[in-house]
Amino acid sequence: MEIRQLKFFIKVAEYKNFTLAAEEICISQSSLSKHIKTLENELGVKLFDRSKRSVKLTEAGIELLNYANVMINTYNEMHIAMNEYKESNRKTLTIGTIPVMTQYGIPSLIASFAKKNIDIDINITEGTGPEILSFLDNAKIDLALIRTVSLSGDSYKINPLIDDDLVMIVSKNHQFAKKTSVDLAKASKENFIFLDSGAGIYDISLKACRESGFEPKIIYNYSRIETIIGIVAEGIGISLLMRKVVEFFNNKDVVMVDLEQRVTTNLALVAQAQKKSTEAMRKFYSYTDEWLKANKA
Incomplete structure (x- = not known):
């Protein structure tokens, strides 16, 4: 059993639709179906009752969903905890953003922050909203600059910007x-x-x-x-x-x-709710608020 199979299972359970779940996690529907089938074969149980329009969790699927959520949360917490021991992470800030940085003046914000914090290496990853959110959920980035459409306040720390x-x-x-x-x-x-x-x-x-x-x-x-x-x-x-x-x-x-x-x-600065903020993250939060006040039209 792989962690990603459990993540895929959770997405199908959330959307009750293989097509929508596949679009969310950016893989083909056929590939997603194969992963779920492999998981069912390994566990020896049927997890979904499938129809043309939607899928429904079986009793076994409902019980697995509870375990899967606990396991994924524990897995993410483990990665976050281990990252704290990496010296490089204390000096690196990885930001994911949707492709509107220039239109909203974000390059000026990041360049200004970098000049005042030369001890912090900044990495920028660009992608669609679902891609950036997936990177954030999987601890591949520290912060996300995305629109807050359909974001859950329970899962994320949301700092509204523009x-x-x-x-x-x-x-x-x-x-x-x-x-x-x-x-x-x-x-x-x-x-x-x-x-x-x-x-x-x-x-x-x-x-x-x-x-x-x-x-x-x-x-x-x-x-x-x-x-x-x-x-x-x-x-x-x-x-x-x-x-x-x-x-x-x-x-x-x-x-x-x-x-x-x-x-x-709203374009917002978003972090995982359970992620402990690093010094670099705290500095960027604080600087972003100051920069927006100084540059507000």
Whole structure:
């Protein structure tokens, strides 16, 4: 039995769906199914009752889930405790971030911190929100700079940093271009261009559309924001992005329109709730608060 098999089992139990669990942990559904099957064969019990749409824990699965949670927590605590004995960890700060560092001024924050703390080596890892959260859960990074969408306050220490809100962007010739704000429901017939589904903004935008009473017609998904802005500028479709991100690219051929139903997100500094803060982490927390106060627009 491997620790990762238990982690995979917990995710399937959480989502009650192999496809969603596989997307969360960034492996293929077939690979996830094989891991669960191997675990069932080793234990000699069936852990899930499977159907086409969802899976349900068996009695054995329910009991294993209790043990699995205890084992994973103990495993993580062991790694954290052992890391305290590594001299290098006391002088290294590893930060995971979603790909919006430049748009929110994060490189300036990190560069400024590094100049004032030359004894601390800073490592930066970039990835999607689920990837960065997985790195944090597995103690591969010390801190995460991610949006707080669907984060549990019981599992994480969350230090809110920067608020931002969702806006619509359209070409300067679009019918909405002269409006200061728009009811998102009125865009139900529009063609949408979204960020890839691995990005948190995809889920935020999709939820906003559904809460406005419609399923958006998504004609393109792209991983690069500047590509989306460029296509919107050509009048091919419209998009939903965060205000500060759109302002950063400052494309004169697109117009930013406020949504009447305000959708706000927060970029936060996140750590594991059970992780003991190192001196480097404490210094970065303190410096971040000071830097934000000094640089708040």
